[in-house]
Amino acid sequence: MPAQTVLAQPLTRSRLHEEIVTIIQKQIMNGTIAPGAKLPPERDLAETFSVNRATVREALRKLENLELLEIRHGDGVYAKNYLESGNLDLIKAAVSLDEGHATLLNVLEARRFAVPEMAYMAALRRTPQDLADLEHAIFKAELTMLERDIKVHQLIARATHNLLCTIFLNFFNQIFRDYGYLYFDHEHNITRSRTFHREIFEAIKHGKPEEARRIMLDVLNYAEEAVKASLANTR
Amino acid sequence: MPAQTVLAQPLTRSRLHEEIVTIIQKQIMNGTIAPGAKLPPERDLAETFSVNRATVREALRKLENLELLEIRHGDGVYAKNYLESGNLDLIKAAVSLDEGHATLLNVLEARRFAVPEMAYMAALRRTPQDLADLEHAIFKAELTMLERDIKVHQLIARATHNLLCTIFLNFFNQIFRDYGYLYFDHEHNITRSRTFHREIFEAIKHGKPEEARRIMLDVLNYAEEAVKASLANTR
DNA sequence: ATCATTTATTGGTTGGACCACTGGACCACC
DNA sequence: GGTGGTCCAGTGGTCCAACCAATAAATGAT
Numbered sequence: 400m401p402a403q404t405v406l407a408q409p410l411t412r413s414r415l416h417e418e419i420v421t422i423i424q425k426q427i428m429n430g431t432i433a434p435g436a437k438l439p440p441e442r443d444l445a446e447t448f449s450v451n452r453a454t455v456r457e458a459l460r461k462l463e464n465l466e467l468l469e470i471r472h473g474d475g476v477y478a479k480n481y482l483e484s485g486n487l488d489l490i491k492a493a494v495s496l497d498e499g500h501a502t503l504l505n506v507l508e509a510r511r512f513a514v515p516e517m518a519y520m521a522a523l524r525r526t527p528q529d530l531a532d533l534e535h536a537i538f539k540a541e542l543t544m545l546e547r548d549i550k551v552h553q554l555i556a557r558a559t560h561n562l563l564c565t566i567f568l569n570f571f572n573q574i575f576r577d578y579g580y581l582y583f584d585h586e587h588n589i590t591r592s593r594t595f596h597r598e599i600f601e602a603i604k605h606g607k608p609e610e611a612r613r614i615m616l617d618v619l620n621y622a623e624e625a626v627k628a629s630l631a632n633t634r
Numbered sequence: 635m636p637a638q639t640v641l642a643q644p645l646t647r648s649r650l651h652e653e654i655v656t657i658i659q660k661q662i663m664n665g666t667i668a669p670g671a672k673l674p675p676e677r678d679l680a681e682t683f684s685v686n687r688a689t690v691r692e693a694l695r696k697l698e699n700l701e702l703l704e705i706r707h708g709d710g711v712y713a714k715n716y717l718e719s720g721n722l723d724l725i726k727a728a729v730s731l732d733e734g735h736a737t738l739l740n741v742l743e744a745r746r747f748a749v750p751e752m753a754y755m756a757a758l759r760r761t762p763q764d765l766a767d768l769e770h771a772i773f774k775a776e777l778t779m780l781e782r783d784i785k786v787h788q789l790i791a792r793a794t795h796n797l798l799c800t801i802f803l804n805f806f807n808q809i810f811r812d813y814g815y816l817y818f819d820h821e822h823n824i825t826r827s828r829t830f831h832r833e834i835f836e837a838i839k840h841g842k843p844e845e846a847r848r849i850m851l852d853v854l855n856y857a858e859e860a861v862k863a864s865l866a867n868t869r
Numbered sequence: 870a871t872c873a874t875t876t877a878t879t880g881g882t883t884g885g886a887c888c889a890c891t892g893g894a895c896c897a898c899c
Numbered sequence: 900g901g902t903g904g905t906c907c908a909g910t911g912g913t914c915c916a917a918c919c920a921a922t923a924a925a926t927g928a929t
Contacts, residue, residue, distance in 0.1 A: 414707075414881065416695075440910055451883045453688050456912085457695050460651075464699045464723070466804070472649075472911050473890030483788060484808075485801050487722050488699070493797060502797055509798040512751040520747075553718060562728060562737055563744040566720050567802075569701070573719075647890095649912065675879055686914045691881085707880050708921030 419448055419458035424492060427467050427478050434480035438468070441476070465489060487570050494574060500630050503578060507626060510571050511619045514552070517568065518599060518615035521558035522608040529558040530604055537596045544589045545579040551596055555615075558603065581629040588625055591618070654683055654693035659727060662702050662713050669715035673703070676711070700724060722805050729809060735865050738813060742858045745806050746851065749787070752803065753834060753850035756793035757843040764793035765839055772831045779824045780814040786831055790850075793838065816864040823860055826853070 426432045438444065441459065445452040459476060462468040466484040469477045481489060493502045521529070536542075536550040549572045556568035575582075582588050595618040602611035661667045673679070676694065680687040694711060697703040701719040704712045716724060728737045756764070771777075771785040784807045791803035810817075817823050830853040837846035 416881085442910080453691075453884095454882060456688075457692060457881095459911095460692050460695050461699055464696055470911070471891080473909080474892075475910060482792065482800055484804055487798075487801055487805070490798055490801055505796045505798045508796055509802070512755075513748055516747040557717065561740045561743055563722075563725055563740045565717055566722055566725055567744070569719055570722070651912085677879080688915090689913060692912095694880095705880070706922075708878080709923070710879065 415450060416454050416457040416461070419444075419450070419455060420461045421492075422448075423458065423462055424465070424467060424489075425496070427462075428481060428489070428493070428496075432478045434478055436478045438476040438478065490570075491573065495577070503574075503630075504627070506571070506574055507619075507623045511616065511623060513567070514571070514619060515612045515615040517556050517559050517564050518603070518611040519608040520561065520564070521555045522603045522606055522611040524560050525558040525603050525606075529554065533558070533600055533603065537600055543583075544592060545575070545583045547596070548579070548583075548592050549575065551599070555599070555603070578626075581626050582622055585625065585629070588622070591621060650685060651689050651692040651696070654679075654685070654690060655696050656727075657683075658693065658697055659700070659702060659724075660731070662697075663716060663724070663728070663731075667713045669713055671713045673711040673713065725805075726808065730812070738809075738865075739858075739862070741806070741809055742854075742861060746854045746858060748802070749806070749854060750847045750850040752791050752794050752799050753838070753846040754843040755796065755799070756790045757838045757841055757846040759795050760793040760838050760841075764789065768793070768835055768838065772835055778818075779827060780810070780818045782831070783814075783818075783827050784810060786834075790834070790838070813861075816861050817857055820860065820864070823857070826856060 423432070423438075432438070439447070441452050441455050444459075445455045448455065459468060459470060463470050465481075465486045465488055467479060467481055467489070469479055471477070479485075490502065490506065494506065497503065525533075533551065533554045536547060536554055540547065540550070542550065552568055553565075553572060556564045559565070583592075595614065599611055599614045599618075602614055658667070658673075667673070674682070676687050676690050679694075680690045683690065694703060694705060698705050700721045700723055702714060702716055702724070704714055706712070714720075725737065725741065729741065732738065760768075768786065768789045771782060771789055775782065775785070777785065787803055788800075788807060791800045794800070818827075830849065834846055834849045834853075837843075837849055
């Protein structure tokens with residue numbers, strides 16, 4: 400048994416501007432700040448938060464990148480409608496804020512629709528190098544099962560040779576770095592993933608797209624149910 | 635004929651920190667800055683760019699949000715492997731930098747895989763309100779065809795009642811705000827979209843998921859070919 | 870060798886100043 | 900009535916010069 404299993408998070412202490420981001424982000428996403436509303440000037444915000452204007456600006460910069468705000472030089476700062484413009488990073492925030500885990504289930508569902516197609520494409524397009532990388536990740540690399548699984552998905556996405564697939568997959572992986580324990584805390588799920596890795600590798604190796612897709616869909620369905628069960632227990 | 639048709643672009647002048655973002659982003663994505671490499675301290679960067687440190691910091695903040703950089707207090711700034719951590723916003727940059735339009739074709743392909751499933755889900759789950767919104771956008775709202783089409787896709791995504799679908803769809807729409815002209819500059823494509831809107835509305839209205847999916851897939855295939863043809867001509 | 874302490878480096882924050890752009894008010898002119 | 904010009908207050912963009920806080924490397928005591 401490992402000496403410490405006690406939450407190995409780096410625990411990066413929140414920076415001031417990040418706290419401001421969180422506050423404003425919540426207010427926009429729960430409607431306290433309506434779409435189109437004009438926010439107070441940076442100078443006022445700085446005073447409100449008892450913080451320097453440069454700090455406020457770094458926060459606003461991030462909110463602008465999230466597509467939550469529109470900043471107009473000489474005019475002011477306006478809230479946007481996040482449903483129409485919001486960024487995928489919003490989902491990460493929504494998942495962690497969301498008590499009922501509805502958003503996490505949304506993510507699982509979307510994954511179930513999107514990722515099997517990637518497996519299909521990967522089986523058609525994988526190069527020998529893709530195959531070697533995948534083989535290494537599955538059979539040789541020394542990794543925790545969570546990290547190995549993430550790596551496998553990553554390499555499958557990369558084998559599509561579609562940059563958007565590769566990058567989009569990162570999103571799911573970032574979520575599962577935080578929530579993967581809901582799945583990998585159970586020994587039989589780890590066994591299931593081991594089987595999955597072997598099977599999908601064979602399907603991709605032998606260029607069987609339908610089979611790769613089916614294998615991926617099966618494991619995602621299984622994982623989705625497992626996570627739901629896990630959530631139901633801890634609730 | 636309108637009195638002026640002379641280039642109605644808002645023409646927002648680039649801010650200094652955005653130029654810095656672009657420079658560093660390119661260097662990371664083309665490998666000039668290798669993954670894991672340590673960047674110079676903020677103070678040095680400021681001097682290099684002949685710019686204030688606060689300006690550099692706003693740029694670094696954005697690059698951090700793009701998951702291109704990892705910033706460690708007391709340590710330094712490190713480049714990340716964008717293939718493993720990068721954000722969807724990178725794709726937007728890649729699309730515009732990419733001379734051969736390979737990334738744009740990647741986007742179209744991914745859309746063809748993802749969006750038809752949304753139409754399927756929408757047909758199953760749409761509420762009367764979703765339907766009313768869709769009807770308004772298609773038959774009543776006064777919009778350019780590009781804006782109407784974006785709105786239609788947006789509302790279909792929203793009718794999935796899956797937040798991730800809604801937000802993910804924004805990504806495609808942001809791309810097509812910039813590149814939609816490749817499609818909508820041709821009159822027969824506009825006609826095609828009008829038909830598409832009517833058909834998909836009926837399918838969703840009458841709760842026919844397979845039909846909605848097929849209609850969506852058809853139009854996306856058509857659009858993909860049209861865009862390819864358009865690119866081939868302007869090349 | 871090992872561990873505690875110090876020190877240099879580097880990101881985080883601050884206060885205050887000035888520049889650049891926007892929108893609105895006002896005015897002169899046609 | 901409307902058209903364009905000028906000015907001004909408000910607001911975001913940038914700058915400067917410090918100091919605070921965290922990290923890693925160097926140092927020294929054990």
